[in-house]
Amino acid sequence: xxxxxxxxxxxxxxxxxxxxxxxxxxxxxxxxxxxxxxxxxxxxxxxxxxxxxxxxxxxxxxxxxxxxxxxxxxxxxxxxxxxxxxxxxxxxxxxxxxxxxxxxxxxxxxxxxxxxxxxxxxxxxxxxxxxxxxxxxxxxxxxxxxxxxxxxxxxxxxxxxxxxxxxxxxxxxxxxxxxxxxxxxxxxxx
Numbered sequence: 001x002x003x004x005x006x007x008x009x010x011x012x013x014x015x016x017x018x019x020x021x022x023x024x025x026x027x028x029x030x031x032x033x034x035x036x037x038x039x040x041x042x043x044x045x046x047x048x049x050x051x052x053x054x055x056x057x058x059x060x061x062x063x064x065x066x067x068x069x070x071x072x073x074x075x076x077x078x079x080x081x082x083x084x085x086x087x088x089x090x091x092x093x094x095x096x097x098x099x100x101x102x103x104x105x106x107x108x109x110x111x112x113x114x115x116x117x118x119x120x121x122x123x124x125x126x127x128x129x130x131x132x133x134x135x136x137x138x139x140x141x142x143x144x145x146x147x148x149x150x151x152x153x154x155x156x157x158x159x160x161x162x163x164x165x166x167x168x169x170x171x172x173x174x175x176x177x178x179x180x181x182x183x184x185x186x187x188x189x190x
Contacts, residue, residue, distance in 0.1 A: 020144055020145065020146045020147070021083055021085045021086070021144070021145045022083070022142075022143070022144050022145075023081035023082060023083045023090055023143035023144070023145065024081060024082055024083075024084075025079060025080075025081055026039050026041070026080045026081065026082050026089075027039075028049075028080075035050060035051040035052065036048060036049070036050050036051075037049040037050075037051075037078075039080050039082075041082055041084075041089075045087075047062060047080065047089065047108070048062065048063075049061070049062055049078065049080070050062075051076070054066070054068055056072040057069045057070075057071065057072055057074070058074065058075055058076045059076075060076055060078060060093060062091075062108075062113065065113045067093060067104070067106075069095065070095070071097075073097050074095055074096065074097050074101075075095075075096050075097075076093055076094065076095060076096075077093075077094045077096070077136060077138060078091060078092060078093045078094065078138075079091075079092045079094075079138045079141070080092075081141075081143050083145060086145070087109075088107055088108065088109045089107070089108040089109075090105065090106070090107055090108070090116075090143055090150075091105075091106040091107075091108060091113070092104075092105055092106075092138060092141060093106070094136045094137065094138050096136065099122065099133060099134035099135075099163055099164065100122035100123070100134050100135050100136045100137065100163060101120065101122070101163050101164065102118060102119055102120035102121050102122065102137075102163060103118070103119045103121065103137060103138070103141075104117075104118050104119075105117055105118070105119060105152075105180070105185065116150075116180050116185055117178075117180060117184070117185025118185065119137075119152060119178050119185065119187075120161065120162045120163065120165065121137050121154070121159050121160065121161055121163075121176070121178075122134035122135060122136070122137055122159065122160045122163045123135045123136065123137045123139070123140055123154070123156045123158070123159060123160075123173075124156075124158035124159060124160050124170050125156060125158070134160050134163045134164075137154060137156070137159065140154050140155045140156040140173070141153075141154060141155075142154075142155060148181065149179055149180070149181040150179065150180040150181070151177055151178075151179050152177060152178040152179070152180070153177040154173040154176065154177070155173065156173040157172065157173055157174075158170055158171070158172065158173055159171060159172075159173045159176055161176065161187070171189070174190075175189055175190040176188065176189050176190070
């Protein structure tokens, strides 16, 4: 009986380990002041992200791929996440005008960059001792792959859904997450 319990536990543990994996935030290996970010994953795998302007709009460029702000007042910031298990990278691009407007999500796999969807969410936090405002959610994002479904959760007490939009709502950050599966980015609230 003990062998059966141990065997069942081992199988269950192996299933859980294979069914879920965490994406870790990757730090650039250079300073931001030269507008070129270098991310190294191994000796043969690295990503270069350049920040420049096109027609007065801020842009991020990876090889031939380019992502530009919607207008000249919008600024962009980004974070890169990596999952060593499946070798995929996730790029989150935060858009900000007067306040943070949310994040566009891209997946980088085998040299291709694909848009997964938008997450219209901001962190409702203080920056530099200022008053509460709609700030970038990027420092608070966690990404987990659970059974071929990406789960984006937020480690901040308060978030703003749909900033400056008709459906704007400030709620507890623990009660909201986004999922991506089967080509759909979906908001989930507890």
